[in-house]
Amino acid sequence: MFAAVLVASGVMVISSRNPVHSVLFLILAFFNAAGLFLLLGAEFLAMSLVIVYVGAVAVLFLFVVMMLDINTAELKDGILQYLPTGAVIGILLLVELVALFGSWGFAPDVEAIIQSQTPPIAQATNTEALGMLIYTKYVFLFQASGLILLVAMVGSILLTLRRREGVRHQKIADQVARTTETVKLHKVQTGRGI
Amino acid sequence: MITADLATVLPELLLALAGLGLLMFGVFHKGDATRVVSVLAILAFAAALLVMAKGDTQSITAFNGLFQVDRFTVFSKGLILLAAAFTTAMSVDFLEKEKIGRFEYPVLIVFSTLGMLTMVSAGDFLTLYMGLELQSLPLYVLAAYNRDNQRATEAGLKYFVLGALASGLLLYGISLVYGFAGTTQFSSLTLVLGATEGAAPSMGVIVGMVFILAGLAFKISAVPFHMWTPDVYEGAPTSVTAFFAVTPKIAAFTLLIRVLEGPFGQLGHQWQQVIVVIALLSMFVGSFGALGQNNIKRLLAYSSIGHVGFALVGLAAGTEMGIQGVLVYLAIYLFMNIGAFAIVMLMRRKGVAVEGVDDLAGLSKTHPALAYVMAGVMFSMAGIPPLAGFWGKFYVFMAAVQAGLWTLSIVGLLTSVVSAFYYLRVIKVMFMDEPKGEFDRHIGKPAKLVLVLSTAVIILFSIFPGPLLSSAKVAAQVLFPG
Numbered sequence: 213m214f215a216a217v218l219v220a221s222g223v224m225v226i227s228s229r230n231p232v233h234s235v236l237f238l239i240l241a242f243f244n245a246a247g248l249f250l251l252l253g254a255e256f257l258a259m260s261l262v263i264v265y266v267g268a269v270a271v272l273f274l275f276v277v278m279m280l281d282i283n284t285a286e287l288k289d290g291i292l293q294y295l296p297t298g299a300v301i302g303i304l305l306l307v308e309l310v311a312l313f314g315s316w317g318f319a320p321d322v323e324a325i326i327q328s329q330t331p332p333i334a335q336a337t338n339t340e341a342l343g344m345l346i347y348t349k350y351v352f353l354f355q356a357s358g359l360i361l362l363v364a365m366v367g368s369i370l371l372t373l374r375r376r377e378g379v380r381h382q383k384i385a386d387q388v389a390r391t392t393e394t395v396k397l398h399k400v401q402t403g404r405g406i
Numbered sequence: 407m408i409t410a411d412l413a414t415v416l417p418e419l420l421l422a423l424a425g426l427g428l429l430m431f432g433v434f435h436k437g438d439a440t441r442v443v444s445v446l447a448i449l450a451f452a453a454a455l456l457v458m459a460k461g462d463t464q465s466i467t468a469f470n471g472l473f474q475v476d477r478f479t480v481f482s483k484g485l486i487l488l489a490a491a492f493t494t495a496m497s498v499d500f501l502e503k504e505k506i507g508r509f510e511y512p513v514l515i516v517f518s519t520l521g522m523l524t525m526v527s528a529g530d531f532l533t534l535y536m537g538l539e540l541q542s543l544p545l546y547v548l549a550a551y552n553r554d555n556q557r558a559t560e561a562g563l564k565y566f567v568l569g570a571l572a573s574g575l576l577l578y579g580i581s582l583v584y585g586f587a588g589t590t591q592f593s594s595l596t597l598v599l600g601a602t603e604g605a606a607p608s609m610g611v612i613v614g615m616v617f618i619l620a621g622l623a624f625k626i627s628a629v630p631f632h633m634w635t636p637d638v639y640e641g642a643p644t645s646v647t648a649f650f651a652v653t654p655k656i657a658a659f660t661l662l663i664r665v666l667e668g669p670f671g672q673l674g675h676q677w678q679q680v681i682v683v684i685a686l687l688s689m690f691v692g693s694f695g696a697l698g699q700n701n702i703k704r705l706l707a708y709s710s711i712g713h714v715g716f717a718l719v720g721l722a723a724g725t726e727m728g729i730q731g732v733l734v735y736l737a738i739y740l741f742m743n744i745g746a747f748a749i750v751m752l753m754r755r756k757g758v759a760v761e762g763v764d765d766l767a768g769l770s771k772t773h774p775a776l777a778y779v780m781a782g783v784m785f786s787m788a789g790i791p792p793l794a795g796f797w798g799k800f801y802v803f804m805a806a807v808q809a810g811l812w813t814l815s816i817v818g819l820l821t822s823v824v825s826a827f828y829y830l831r832v833i834k835v836m837f838m839d840e841p842k843g844e845f846d847r848h849i850g851k852p853a854k855l856v857l858v859l860s861t862a863v864i865i866l867f868s869i870f871p872g873p874l875l876s877s878a879k880v881a882a883q884v885l886f887p888g
Contacts, residue, residue: 225661293497319586319599319611325594350469352415352473353532353533354471356524356533359520364543367511367544367547
C-alpha cells in the first residue's frame with residue numbers, strides 16, 4: 213500500500229496544477245517512503261527521512277514555491293509535445309525491468325556475503341550498526357561526502373552571493389560605543405508623544 | 407592500520423587539505439586573491455604529483471578495499487594532475503581579462519580534481535560514486551561560473567540536469583549489481599562473477615552493468631549521451647571548457663577501463679558489443695557533426711566526441727595492447743587539447759573574446775607563431791603522420807585489428823578522413839584567407855609555456871615514444887595479471 217500511494221503521489225507531484233499542492237504531495241511521498249523503510253526494519257533511515265526531508269527540505273521548498281510566482285501553465289505547454297516519446301521510452305523501460313525482475317537470479321552464497329558486512333542484527337540496533345560501520349569501515353566515504361557537501365555550499369554561495377553597494381549594515385560596535393553625550397534621552401509620557 | 411591507510415591516500419589528503427586551506431585563505435584575503443590562490447593550487451597539484459611519484463607503486467588497497475593504488479591509477483592520476491595544473495595556469499590571465507576572476511575558481515578546480523583522483527582509485531562502487539559526485543558538482547558550478555552571461559547559466563543548468571540523470575542511471579545500475587551479488591566491492595565482485603563462469607551470467611547483473619556503462623558514457627560524452635557537450639562547451643567560459651575537455655574525460659575514461667576490465671572482466675562478451683556500438687556512433691557524430699560548425703569551441707566539442715570514439719576502439723579490443731593504446735591516446739589527447747584551447751583563449755580583439763573559426767582568418771600573417779602551433783595541433787588531431795595524434799590512432803587501431811574488429815577499424819579510418827576535412831579547414835582559413843584584423847598582442851607566460859610544451863610533445867613523441875609507451879604498458883599490465 214505504501215508503494216502504491218508513493219507512486220501515485222509521485223505522479224501527482226508532477227501533474228498537479230498548483231505548485232503548492234505539488235510540494236504537499238512530495239511530503240506525502242516522503243512519508244510513504246519512510247513507511248517502506250519501516251517495514252524493511254530500517255527505522256533509523258525512516259526517521260531521518262522524515263526529519264530531514266519533510267522537516268527541512270520540503271518546508272524550504274514550500275517557502276520558495278510560495279515566494280516565487282511560477283506560471284505552471286506556461287511550463288506545461290511543452291509537455292504534450294514530448295509526452296508521446298517520453299511515454300514510449302518509459303513504458304519500454306518498465307516492461308524490460310518487470311521482465312528482468314521476473315527472472316531475477318542471485319549469485320551463489322549471496323546471503324553469506326551480505327551477512328559478513330554488517331554486525332548481527334540481534335546484537336545491535338539499526339543506529340548502532342550504522343554508526344559502527346560509518347565511522348570505522350566506511351570512514352573514507354564519510355569524509356568524502358563531507359567534502360561534497362562543502363563543495364555544494366561553496367558553489368551555491370559562488371553562484372548567488374552578490375556584493376551590493378550602499379547596503380546599510382548594523383554596526384553593533386558603533387551602537388554600543390555611543391554615550392549619553394551623543395544621545396538625547398526623553399521620558400515620554402503616556403498619551404503625549406514628544 | 408589507519409596510518410598505513412592514510413599514507414596510501416597521501417596525494418588525495420594533500421589536495422583535500424590544500425583545498426580547505428585555500429578556501430580559508432581566499433575568504434580572509436583582502437582584495438582579489440584569484441592569482442595567489444591559483445598559483446598555490448598549481449603548487450598543490452605539483453606537490454601531489456611528487457608525493458605520488460615518490461610513493462610505493464606496488465598494488466595496495468586501503469580502507470578495507472574501498473580505495474586502491476597501483477601503476478594504472480598512478481599513470482592516470484599523473485595525467486589528471488598535469489591537465490589540472492596546466493588548465494589552471496592558463497585560466498588565470500583569461501579570467502582577469504574577462505573580469506570574472508574570483509578565488510573560488512581554483513578552489514573548485516582543486517576539489518574537482520580531488521574527486522577525479524578518488525574515482526580513479528575506487529575499489530568499490532561506493533567510492534566510485536562519491537568520487538564522481540565530488541568531481542561533477544564543482545563542474546556544474548564552473549559551467550555556470552560566469553553567472554551574468556545567459557549562455558553560461560544555460561550551460562550550467564543543462565549540464566546539471568543531465569548530469570543528475572546520468573548519476574541516477576549509474577546508481578540504479580549499481581543497485582542492480584548489488585542486488586545480484588550482495589557486494590559493491592570490485593574484488594569480491596570479480597570473485598562472484600568468476601564463480602559463475604561457464605553458466606550464462608544473470609540478466610540482472612548485465613542490465614545493471616549496462617546502466618553503469620550509460621552513466622559513465624555520459625561523463626566521457628560518448629554518443630548517444632553526448633547531447634550536452636557542444637552546448638556546454640560553447641556556453642561555459644573558455645578556461646572552464648579547456649578544463650572540461652581534458653581532465654574529467656581522462657578520469658572518467660580510466661574509470662570506465664577499470665570497471666570494465668576489473669569487476670566486469672568476466673562479462674567481456676557482453677560489454678564489448680555495447681562499446682563497439684558506442685565507439686562507432688561517437689566516431690560518426692564526432693566527424694560529421696563538426697562539419698557545419700563555425701564556432702571553434704563547438705568544433706572542438708565535436709572533435710572531442712570523435713576522439714572519445716577513437717579511444718573507445720582500443721577499449722573495445724579489450725586486450726592489454728588495446729588498453730595501452732587507449733592510455734597513450736589519452737595522454738596525447740591531453741597535450742593536443744590544451745594546446746588548442748590555449749590558442750582559443752588568446753583569440754580576442756580589443757579586449758573582447760571571439761570564437762568563430764573565420765576569426766582565425768589570416769592568422770599566419772598577423773601571428774605566425776600562433777598559426778604554426780595551431781596548424782601543428784590541428785594536423786595532429788587529424789592524425790597526420792609523423793605527429794603524435796597519428797600514433798595515438800595507430801596504436802588503438804592496431805589493437806582493434808589484432809582483436810579481429812575489422813569493421814570498427816575500417817569505419818574508424820574512414821571517419822578519421824572525414825574529420826580531417828574540418829581540421830584542415832581551420833588551417834586553410836589561417837593560412838589562405840585575408841586577415842580580419844589582429845588579435846591582442848599580449849600572451850601571458852603560462853600560455854606560452856603551455857603552447858611550447860604541447861608543441862614539443864606533439865612533435866617529439868614520434869622521435870622519443872619510449873617513456874610514454876613503456877609507462878602506459880606498465881599501467882595496462884596491472885589490469886591483466888598473469
